[in-house]
Amino acid sequence: MRYAHTNIIAKDWRSLANFYIEVFACKIVPPIRDQSGDWLSKGTGVPNAHLKGAHLLLPGHGKLGPTLEIYQYADMEDLPAIPPNMRGFTHLAFEVDDVAATLQEMEDLGGKRNGEVTSREIEGVGTITFVYARDPEGNLIELQSWKKNEI
Numbered sequence: 001m002r003y004a005h006t007n008i009i010a011k012d013w014r015s016l017a018n019f020y021i022e023v024f025a026c027k028i029v030p031p032i033r034d035q036s037g038d039w040l041s042k043g044t045g046v047p048n049a050h051l052k053g054a055h056l057l058l059p060g061h062g063k064l065g066p067t068l069e070i071y072q073y074a075d076m077e078d079l080p081a082i083p084p085n086m087r088g089f090t091h092l093a094f095e096v097d098d099v100a101a102t103l104q105e106m107e108d109l110g111g112k113r114n115g116e117v118t119s120r121e122i123e124g125v126g127t128i129t130f131v132y133a134r135d136p137e138g139n140l141i142e143l144q145s146w147k148k149n150e151i
Helices: 013-024 038-044 099-108
Strands: 005-009 027-036 050-057 067-073 091-095 118-122 126-134 140-148
Touching (some): 013 027, 013 050, 013 067, 013 099, 099 126
Parallel strands (some): 005 067, 091 140
Antiparallel strands (some): 027 050, 050 067, 118 126, 126 140
C-alpha cells in the first residue's frame, strides 16, 4: 500500500498550481489533465463532470513521491473558508527551513496568515516553530520547522 495524492479543487487551477510551485518548489507531473465523460461522472458521483488540472510532485520525496492534485471542475460549488478546528480534513503541512520567511513569501504571492509564528518545546522531541496560513484560495497550510533534540 502507498499514499498517492491529496486533491484541492480550485477556482483557478493554474494560478493555484503556480502558487505551490513558487512557494513550495512543487513540480508539475505531466500530462495536464482535461477529463470528462461517463466514467468520470460515475466515479466521482458528479453529473456531467468535467475537470482540468495537474498533479504536482511534492518536495522531499523523490520522483515517485506523493502529489498534490489541483483540479478545477467546469461546474463547482463554493464553500466558506474552513476553520482550523473543523472536523474532517483541514490543512496541508510543509516542513520548511524558515517559517517566517516562507510565510512572507506566501503573503507576497497572495496567501494570508491565519495565526502567528509560534515556537514551543515538545518534551523528548525538540522545538517546533509553526504557523497556520492560507493559500490564495483560502485553503489552510501549516508551515513548520523543527529543531530536533540531540540523541
